[in-house]
Amino acid sequence: MSGRIVILTGAGISAESGLGTFRDKDGLWTRYDIRDVATPEGFARDPKFVLEFYAARRGNGANAEPNPAHYALAKLEQEHAGDVLVVTQNIDKLHERAGSVNVLHMHGIMDGDLCNNCGHRGPTGDALTTASVCPACGTKGQMRPDVVWFGEMPYHMDEIERALAKCDTFVSIGTSGEVYPAAGFVAMAREAGAHTVELNLEPSSGDFMFEERRYGPASEVVPTWVEDVIR
Numbered sequence: 073m074s075g076r077i078v079i080l081t082g083a084g085i086s087a088e089s090g091l092g093t094f095r096d097k098d099g100l101w102t103r104y105d106i107r108d109v110a111t112p113e114g115f116a117r118d119p120k121f122v123l124e125f126y127a128a129r130r131g132n133g134a135n136a137e138p139n140p141a142h143y144a145l146a147k148l149e150q151e152h153a154g155d156v157l158v159v160t161q162n163i164d165k166l167h168e169r170a171g172s173v174n175v176l177h178m179h180g181i182m183d184g185d186l187c188n189n190c191g192h193r194g195p196t197g198d199a200l201t202t203a204s205v206c207p208a209c210g211t212k213g214q215m216r217p218d219v220v221w222f223g224e225m226p227y228h229m230d231e232i233e234r235a236l237a238k239c240d241t242f243v244s245i246g247t248s249g250e251v252y253p254a255a256g257f258v259a260m261a262r263e264a265g266a267h268t269v270e271l272n273l274e275p276s277s278g279d280f281m282f283e284e285r286r287y288g289p290a291s292e293v294v295p296t297w298v299e300d301v302i303r
């Protein structure tokens with residue numbers, strides 16, 4: 073197979089690295105209400121609770137290791153003759169730690185900080201508290217993790233849409249297809265004439281949009297698919 077490949081990844085690719093997904097049976101959403109921990113309104117209501125939620129997730133993320141699915145995508149980027157772009161909804165850095173270079177984090181990263189007041193973005197320093205001060209504007213109590221919450225605009229959308237408009241293959245891995253705009257990427261890729269592939273534990277709600285579908289744990293189906301592509 074040749075040409076440009078755009079890969080969308082979701083929480084499912086990191087599940088076997090020990091990072092919980094959101095919508096599965098034991099997912100985070102069953103224990104937390106998204107309105108409390110993943111919306112600007114939730115942060116305004118109870119910033120301490122939100123900062124503690126993300127501090128716990130930062131700890132888990134730092135201890136997690138990439139799994140064979142992350143390594144397979146890094147190998148694909150190295151060995152495939154055309155461009156390979158990973159667009160991830162995940163806020164962990166497991167793609168980069170496995171060796172992928174061309175990665176866009178559309179929902180931000182868990183080890184970044186953002187100032188709600190001036191928009192300053194930077195790497196995480198000390199653990200954020202409600203007393204943290206923005207290094208750029210000096211405002212206290214407005215520092216938060218640099219992750220995109222529901223109701224906010226994802227990062228890199230122009231670049232992602234340009235890549236989708238000229239891709240030859242679009243692959244969706246470990247995502248339930250419930251969260252827009254990512255859930256709409258397959259339609260954009262189809263419009264561009266791309267071959268569309270879904271790799272997931274089970275069929276997603278939008279499975280009918282994909283021409284090729286392979287189901288099973290990401291650590292198994294992703295390496296097999298990559299070998300078929302670079303063969």
Ligand code: NAD
Binds near residue numbers: 163245246247273274
């Ligand atoms: P989701 O929880 O809605 O869907 C996860 C999908 O992965 C499901 O379709 C499930 O069947 C599949 N899956 C579960 N285990 C799998 C495995 N071992 N192999 C392959 N597939 C598996 O997550 P989503 O679609 O990414 O969207 C929800 C939001 O959750 C996103 O905005 C994302 O930012 C966020 N999130 C990120 C992380 C992370 O950074 N690791 C973790 C949880 C949620």
